Amino acid sequence: MNDSVYVIIPVYNEAKVIRKVVQEVLDVFPNVVCVDDGSVDNSVNEISTTEAHLVKHPINLGQGGALQTGLDFALLNPKAQYFITFDADGQHDLEDVKRMLTELKKSEYDIILGSRFLEKHSSVKVPFKKRVLLRLALWFTLFTSGLELTDTHNGLRVFNRKAAEAIDITLSNMAHASEILTIIRQKKLKYKELPVTIHYSDYSMAKGQSMFNAINIIFDLMVKGRK
Numbered sequence: 001m002n003d004s005v006y007v008i009i010p011v012y013n014e015a016k017v018i019r020k021v022v023q024e025v026l027d028v029f030p031n032v033v034c035v036d037d038g039s040v041d042n043s044v045n046e047i048s049t050t051e052a053h054l055v056k057h058p059i060n061l062g063q064g065g066a067l068q069t070g071l072d073f074a075l076l077n078p079k080a081q082y083f084i085t086f087d088a089d090g091q092h093d094l095e096d097v098k099r100m101l102t103e104l105k106k107s108e109y110d111i112i113l114g115s116r117f118l119e120k121h122s123s124v125k126v127p128f129k130k131r132v133l134l135r136l137a138l139w140f141t142l143f144t145s146g147l148e149l150t151d152t153h154n155g156l157r158v159f160n161r162k163a164a165e166a167i168d169i170t171l172s173n174m175a176h177a178s179e180i181l182t183i184i185r186q187k188k189l190k191y192k193e194l195p196v197t198i199h200y201s202d203y204s205m206a207k208g209q210s211m212f213n214a215i216n217i218i219f220d221l222m223v224k225g226r227k
Contacts, residue, residue: 004081005101006031006074009052014088015042021090022050025119028094031080033073035066064176068169083164087100087155089201096196100158103194110163110189113149114196116157147185149193153177156196163189 007029011018018034032052036044038060046056055073057066067085074080082101086092092114100112136168155177159167166187171179185190 002029005029005084006033006077006080006082006109007086008067008070008074009086010037010063010070010087011035011039011043011047011088012037012060012063012066013039013041013043015039015046016086017090018043019046019049020034021088022047022052024094025086026051028098029084031074031077034088035070036075037061037063037066051127062171062176063090064169067176068167071164071167071169075161080164081161083161084176085155085157087200091198091200092156093197093199096156096194097158097204100156100194100196103161103192104158107192108190110191111157111184111191113191113193114152114154115149115150115151115193116196116198117150118193118195125168132189136186147181147191149181151193152181154196154198172184 003026007025009018009022009025011034014021020033022034030051032050034047034052034054034056035048036056038057044054044056053073055069057069061069061221071083074083082104084097084101086097096114100114102107104112108138157180163184166189167180168185169176
């Protein structure tokens with residue numbers, strides 16, 4: 001039933017959790033592409049114990065580069081029609097993914113974006129510092145892309161082949177999230193947000209973005225981003 005669906009998981013030093021995350025996804029979606037982005041821990045071996053496709057970067061290119069590699073790999077299969085970007089740290093909920101995929105299949109939209117802020121109960125679970133950074137990103141992305149969204153840096157996305165073929169990520173690090181939104185506007189892709197729940201843990205929060213990284217993202221978008 002889900003043979004035409006490919007789940008793209010960028011991986012960088014996620015050995016503690018990646019096997020569990022991948023196996024849970026495989027239980028629902030048989031086509032999982034893990035892109036190891038130059039991990040220096042045991043991530044590759046952990047992924048190798050599963051049935052996921054494994055693509056390896058010899059050096060770390062950043063999450064944007066890993067996502068683009070995964071998309072390129074999945075697009076090689078002409079039967080692949082739906083694509084999901086999914087974080088490796090266990091934050092995403094597969095029930096949200098299934099709901100987003102169902103909405104995409106029955107609608108005219110090209111891409112469904114997950115949002116933590118469409119419903120009040122979702123935003124309450126976002127730690128305060130994280131919420132501040134996300135709000136800053138929201139205002140900046142509105143300024144740069146013109147898209148009115150409630151959550152601009154959510155890694156959970158579901159899109160069709162038209163959108164997958166249109167997406168060409170050139171910013172390798174976390175600025176890719178804003179770049180994808182700019183591509184949506186430039187390519188006139190039809191989009192919609194749906195509420196999702198993010199499961200924050202001590203592990204995932206420890207790997208989160210700092211204020212310094214947020215400044216780097218803005219720099220990349222202003223200096224190296226798309227014209």
